Amino acid sequence: MVSMRSSASVIEVGRDIMAACAPTTGTRATGVVLIRTRGTSGPVYLPRNWALIPVVNRSLREDLLFKVGEGPESAEYPNGKRVKASEDEPDAGSWWVIQPAGTLVTIHSLLGGKRHNLPKGTKFILDPENSSLEVECELQAAITDGADPTHFGGCMGIMQFEQLQGPTATLDAFRSELGALPGIVVVWSGSQPADGTTQSTLDRGASRAGVRMQLFKEMFDLYVISKRLDSGPMRRAEGLKLLDDVTKWLTDVQSVDGQIFSTPNGVQIRGRGRVATNNPEFQSLYIYLLQLSVTCLFTPYDVRTYSPWLRTHNEFQTVEVDGSGNRLVVVDQDIDMSSP
Numbered sequence: 001m002v003s004m005r006s007s008a009s010v011i012e013v014g015r016d017i018m019a020a021c022a023p024t025t026g027t028r029a030t031g032v033v034l035i036r037t038r039g040t041s042g043p044v045y046l047p048r049n050w051a052l053i054p055v056v057n058r059s060l061r062e063d064l065l066f067k068v069g070e071g072p073e074s075a076e077y078p079n080g081k082r083v084k085a086s087e088d089e090p091d092a093g094s095w096w097v098i099q100p101a102g103t104l105v106t107i108h109s110l111l112g113g114k115r116h117n118l119p120k121g122t123k124f125i126l127d128p129e130n131s132s133l134e135v136e137c138e139l140q141a142a143i144t145d146g147a148d149p150t151h152f153g154g155c156m157g158i159m160q161f162e163q164l165q166g167p168t169a170t171l172d173a174f175r176s177e178l179g180a181l182p183g184i185v186v187v188w189s190g191s192q193p194a195d196g197t198t199q200s201t202l203d204r205g206a207s208r209a210g211v212r213m214q215l216f217k218e219m220f221d222l223y224v225i226s227k228r229l230d231s232g233p234m235r236r237a238e239g240l241k242l243l244d245d246v247t248k249w250l251t252d253v254q255s256v257d258g259q260i261f262s263t264p265n266g267v268q269i270r271g272r273g274r275v276a277t278n279n280p281e282f283q284s285l286y287i288y289l290l291q292l293s294v295t296c297l298f299t300p301y302d303v304r305t306y307s308p309w310l311r312t313h314n315e316f317q318t319v320e321v322d323g324s325g326n327r328l329v330v331v332d333q334d335i336d337m338s339s340p
Helices: 010-020 169-175 232-250
Strands: 028-035 044-047 051-056 066-068 095-098 103-112 123-127 136-139 158-160 183-193 208-210 213-226 268-275 286-298 311-322 325-336
Touching: 010 103, 010 158, 010 183, 010 213, 010 232, 010 286, 095 103, 213 232, 213 268, 232 268, 232 286
Parallel strands: 158 183
Antiparallel strands: 028 103, 028 136, 044 095, 051 066, 051 123, 066 103, 123 136, 183 213, 208 213, 213 286, 268 286, 311 325
């Protein structure tokens, strides 16, 4: 089952791009955490793909992001029915039902790599915070199945950051907490309406997906960084191999881990190239650039509230036939809408 994400933040879309590149990063790590509700008497629904950040040595490690896995097919709603009680109720196959006493939830790392192998008792923070759930949850058993890539050009890490093509590229790479190389830095470069920035009419045209819904292009730059000390040709070959791999994994992709993040068009590759400069900061690095765009659906915030619809009042005219002929009458009636 694939669900559509609307009004996704730039960070969330960036994480989706990273997850789509996961095959280049090795084997993902999997584990189980105990999640509890916060101050509620009934169960709380938790969707698949909710992000979790592990706490390692008292520090939040965004380079070790995890996601909530797919919910169990055996999940039941509080009334014991598999049929949704309303359109707002989630589908059991992709959501978790968190009970007040706590529910064991399967999680997996956003990317592959043995660095995601964490000990039992590791704390995780839900990101973003869910007001109905405890912010912190705990790993129930040690994670041991994460593994680094073994193929040539395998990616050792992917991180989001603000820039990499500035005057101090190596400092930007350090600040991004990328770690081992080769790696990728994901940079958001801007947004624009899906049908372009120039429009001859008042309406947005093709970018309007419906009432109170518009399509935008979120544009990202992916910097592939290679740093081998054996030779320049090998460093170049490694960087270009990784560039080719992520290009093929991202081209036209629309969903990842059961979640649509680019629709109605998949990821669009806008260009590729190399970052070349005489700046000494680049002497030990080869950097290649992949430019892409993701089509996202935006809906506005709505703070309106509605009162329950309890009664409908109707007044209409009709013709009544009797012995004296046809006559016009007015029917006045109230209908109780509160009863099923």
